[in-house]
Amino acid sequence: MHFSIIEKVILAGLTLASLGSFGYEVFRRVAIVNKGTGSFPFDRIPERLFRVFREVFLHEKVIRERPFPGLMHALVFWGFLVFGLVTIDHFAIGFYKPIMSESAHHAYSYIVIPFAILVIFGIVSLAYRRFITRPKALGGMSPTSGLVAVFIVVLMGTYIYGETGLSPLVWKINWWVHSVIILAFMYLIPRSKHLHLVLGPFNIFFRSFSQPDHTPVHIDLEGDEDELDAMLNDLTKLTKNQALDIFSCVECGRCTDVCPANRGGGILDPKHHFIMDLRQPLLDGKDVSVLDQINIEAGWECTTCQACTEVCPVGNHVEKSDEIRRLEVLVEGRVPQEYQKLFTNLQETGNTEGASSSPFADSFPVFTADKEYVLWLGCFARHGLDPNFNKSVENFTKILDVAGVTYGVLAEEQCSGDPANRLGDKLTYTMLREHNLEQLSETKKVVTLCPHCALNLGKEYSQYDQINYTVEHHTQVIGRLIDEGKIKVKMGESGKVTYHDPCNLSRMLDIVDEPRTAIKAASSDFQEMDESGRNTLCCGAGGALWWKKETKGRTHLVRAEQVIESGADTVVTGCNFCFGMMKQGLGPMTPEGREEVIVKDVADIVAENLVYDL
Amino acid sequence: MKIAVLVKQVPSSESMLPLSSDQTWIDEGQVSFVMNPPDSFAIEEALLLREKIGEGEVVIVSMGPERVKKTIKEGLAKGADRGIHLEEEGKIETDPLSNSKSFSSVLKEENFDLILTGLQSDDTGMGQTGVLLGELLGMSTATLAMETEVQGDSIRVKRELESGWFQWVKLPLPASISIQSGLNTPRYPSLKGIMGAKRKEIKCVSSAEHRSGAQTQFMEKVFVPQTSKQTEVIEGDADTAVARIIEILKSDIKVL
Numbered sequence: 001m002h003f004s005i006i007e008k009v010i011l012a013g014l015t016l017a018s019l020g021s022f023g024y025e026v027f028r029r030v031a032i033v034n035k036g037t038g039s040f041p042f043d044r045i046p047e048r049l050f051r052v053f054r055e056v057f058l059h060e061k062v063i064r065e066r067p068f069p070g071l072m073h074a075l076v077f078w079g080f081l082v083f084g085l086v087t088i089d090h091f092a093i094g095f096y097k098p099i100m101s102e103s104a105h106h107a108y109s110y111i112v113i114p115f116a117i118l119v120i121f122g123i124v125s126l127a128y129r130r131f132i133t134r135p136k137a138l139g140g141m142s143p144t145s146g147l148v149a150v151f152i153v154v155l156m157g158t159y160i161y162g163e164t165g166l167s168p169l170v171w172k173i174n175w176w177v178h179s180v181i182i183l184a185f186m187y188l189i190p191r192s193k194h195l196h197l198v199l200g201p202f203n204i205f206f207r208s209f210s211q212p213d214h215t216p217v218h219i220d221l222e223g224d225e226d227e228l229d230a231m232l233n234d235l236t237k238l239t240k241n242q243a244l245d246i247f248s249c250v251e252c253g254r255c256t257d258v259c260p261a262n263r264g265g266g267i268l269d270p271k272h273h274f275i276m277d278l279r280q281p282l283l284d285g286k287d288v289s290v291l292d293q294i295n296i297e298a299g300w301e302c303t304t305c306q307a308c309t310e311v312c313p314v315g316n317h318v319e320k321s322d323e324i325r326r327l328e329v330l331v332e333g334r335v336p337q338e339y340q341k342l343f344t345n346l347q348e349t350g351n352t353e354g355a356s357s358s359p360f361a362d363s364f365p366v367f368t369a370d371k372e373y374v375l376w377l378g379c380f381a382r383h384g385l386d387p388n389f390n391k392s393v394e395n396f397t398k399i400l401d402v403a404g405v406t407y408g409v410l411a412e413e414q415c416s417g418d419p420a421n422r423l424g425d426k427l428t429y430t431m432l433r434e435h436n437l438e439q440l441s442e443t444k445k446v447v448t449l450c451p452h453c454a455l456n457l458g459k460e461y462s463q464y465d466q467i468n469y470t471v472e473h474h475t476q477v478i479g480r481l482i483d484e485g486k487i488k489v490k491m492g493e494s495g496k497v498t499y500h501d502p503c504n505l506s507r508m509l510d511i512v513d514e515p516r517t518a519i520k521a522a523s524s525d526f527q528e529m530d531e532s533g534r535n536t537l538c539c540g541a542g543g544a545l546w547w548k549k550e551t552k553g554r555t556h557l558v559r560a561e562q563v564i565e566s567g568a569d570t571v572v573t574g575c576n577f578c579f580g581m582m583k584q585g586l587g588p589m590t591p592e593g594r595e596e597v598i599v600k601d602v603a604d605i606v607a608e609n610l611v612y613d614l
Numbered sequence: 615m616k617i618a619v620l621v622k623q624v625p626s627s628e629s630m631l632p633l634s635s636d637q638t639w640i641d642e643g644q645v646s647f648v649m650n651p652p653d654s655f656a657i658e659e660a661l662l663l664r665e666k667i668g669e670g671e672v673v674i675v676s677m678g679p680e681r682v683k684k685t686i687k688e689g690l691a692k693g694a695d696r697g698i699h700l701e702e703e704g705k706i707e708t709d710p711l712s713n714s715k716s717f718s719s720v721l722k723e724e725n726f727d728l729i730l731t732g733l734q735s736d737d738t739g740m741g742q743t744g745v746l747l748g749e750l751l752g753m754s755t756a757t758l759a760m761e762t763e764v765q766g767d768s769i770r771v772k773r774e775l776e777s778g779w780f781q782w783v784k785l786p787l788p789a790s791i792s793i794q795s796g797l798n799t800p801r802y803p804s805l806k807g808i809m810g811a812k813r814k815e816i817k818c819v820s821s822a823e824h825r826s827g828a829q830t831q832f833m834e835k836v837f838v839p840q841t842s843k844q845t846e847v848i849e850g851d852a853d854t855a856v857a858r859i860i861e862i863l864k865s866d867i868k869v870l
């Protein structure tokens with residue numbers, strides 16, 4: 001096919017304008033991202049590449065969360081990949097001559113045409129969902145999305161039409177329509193959520209392997225004022241990774257769909273409050289100091305459960321309550337009264353309740369160097385935040401006793417600092433962390449029933465200091481004792497049993513299998529909840545919300561409701577806070593005439609079914 | 615405007631309160647001390663007034679042993695400008711009048727426009743020191759302020775009365791006012807405030823300097839409330855029972 005010089009000049013002009021504008025808009029955003037603090041990680045490259053393969057090429061997360069729309073999106077995406085070669089060839093024809101020989105082109109069309117039909121099917125389904133079904137998560141009308149859908153349909157249509165043996169004139173008109181739409185698409189991409197086509201794979205590559213991932217706040221009380229000012233100033237800045245998140249967001253709203261605060265009727269909308277609200281300020285200010293734009297009230301509602309981060313298909317670390325809370329606490333000094341009380345208790349007594357002693361802790365042997373484990377009790381158990389949980393701790397020590405594992409508690413144990421850390425009081429957190437690290441300086445192994453303590457003593461402390469001990473959650477120890485045959489458990493009579501995965505355990509510590517090993521050893525009628533494993537739903541107590549006085553929403557009841565609906569007789573959990581929340585929620589929620597679901601810790605169901613005569 | 619806030623350090627509400635061996639006070643060894651919660655509202659009100667007026671000085675004034683410095687520093691960290699510490703050694707003085715005399719001897723020369731206190735302390739709960747101090751310094755006084763409004767050289771105060779009633783009063787400055795809890799939302803010390811507090815001045819006045827006379831009030835004995843249950847079963851027929859009940863209401867409970 002012959003293209004005149006005028007046509008070539010027009011084509012070159014349009015291509016330059018389109019690519020130039022595309023490049024400029026992308027560069028503008030990359031320049032802002034580059035102003036972010038910290039640096040992009042380049043460790044564990046094979047793992048990162050494998051993740052890109054699974055999440056980009058296989059669309060694993062996109063499909064898992066929303067199977068039908070996810071698959072439709074995958075069809076469009078795979079179609080795009082197949083079309084890459086077609087598009088290059090398409091423009092090569094206009095500028096010079098085709099890259100593919102006629103026979104190759106013809107042969108390839110046997111692959112492309114079916115894909116083109118699948119793409120049309122995919123994009124029409126997605127458009128139907130967006131404009132007819134209109135799920136709330138997608139937000140308001142998006143004309144750009146409509147335009148993009150039309151573009152894609154026309155692109156596919158013109159491709160198929162072009163393969164049907166047209167007269168030269170019609171072919172050429174068809175060719176130009178196809179070209180102009182591609183160039184217009186290039187213009188649209190960086191200006192809309194479709195930028196995820198470009199940034200998504202990079203964002204998934206750079207995503208942290210650890211959740212939650214917040215920049216540690218190093219406070220030096222002896223430091224000079226300039227250092228302090230610089231540190232406080234940095235608190236409003238996004239990291240490079242966070243800034244890239246903001247521009248990669250595809251606005252799908254999966255994060256908001258899974259948010260326990262949102263589902264409980266709160267105002268928190270992670271998609272907007274943690275991501276989209278920051279996009280325009282970033283572009284307007286050409287700078288990354290935007291964290292103070294996060295809605296404060298929404299920030300206090302967050303349970304820090306990481307469901308939003310877990311579910312993001314483009315690899316965003318969505319949750320930013322840590323960022324807005326530490327600004328409120330450290331810079332502004334605006335702290336809800338109940339949390340001020342909590343902080344004062346932590347500072348004055350080293351525990352959340354302001355207690356001067358713990359008779360419960362005194363009932364256990366004190367740790368000495370000849371013992372294997374430090375049994376870390378945590379404030380919940382030490383100070384009876386739910387006195388029913390005392391029995392669970394005793395059940396765990398019973399298991400250790402039977403297995404011949406030695407342990408002792410620390411007399412000077414203080415709060416791990418989880419509530420202060422999550423609420424943004426990094427100063428109180430520093431005090432508690434330093435105290436506890438001193439207490440643990442000679443320790444090799446720590447075991448705790450509290451996943452909040454486990455997370456802080458391990459992963460979170462090691463962001464600040466070198467730790468010389470390992471931290472295990474008691475379900476890991478129990479699971480191992482069962483696997484190694486150190487304890488024997490018989491099938492018990494707990495009826496239909498289900499397990500509620502605590503967020504800190506599943507999403508943050510990746511402990512999903514061990515509790516199940518233990519429960520399945522003691523129950524033959526185990527059934528998963530709909531939302532389980534790393535996709536669990538928070539009980540409502542995370543992020544120190546246990547101590548929150550008033551909540552507008554029902555965040556603390558949604559999970560309990562699900563437990564009732566699951567039809568289980570017993571719900572087992574692996575976290576003292578979840579245990580307490582379940583106990584509180586299930587009572588009033590149970591419909592009349594139904595037996596209340598029994599709440600157990602993993603240690604309870606195992607200890608109740610221990611076989612002693614090995 | 616120069617504002618003083620009287621702040622007391624008291625045992626935290628969660629603390630165990632073991633009695634001292636001579637039973638004249640508590641054994642402070644195991645007690646954690648915090649800022650008297652009502653006083654945090656007085657500090658907040660002072661800081662808000664200073665912010666509203668746009669200039670002025672807020673001074674935290676406290677009396678007690680060395681430990682109260684921590685509470686003064688907390689006020690400074692929240693944004694007060696300096697502190698005055700009336701030191702005490704040995705026995706804690708609990709008499710509001712003699713304490714007010716001490717405060718007045720130290721604060722006389724400061725010429726404060728306004729003295730704010732919490733409505734009462736959570737330990738002894740007398741609620742008198744601020745009013746007595748105001749009288750000793752010749753200031754106008756008001757209690758239980760729910761709202762304040764400075765107007766030139768006077769201050770309007772909304773006072774809480776009984777059963778949901780309140781009154782607006784206008785006091786000429788200088789004035790000493792006790793602040794009702796809950797009228798504002800006390801702030802939390804920011805990190806910058808905490809660091810900055812280290813450099814702020816705390817003036818110390820020894821007990822020899824501020825105590826003029828001998829202690830006039832003494833704590834004889836402190837008790838832990840004893841819970842006991844006394845049940846009287848009234849037997850006999852209706853007439854006897856009624857007669858007995860009337861007798862109880864008249865002579866024991868004295869409601870008839």
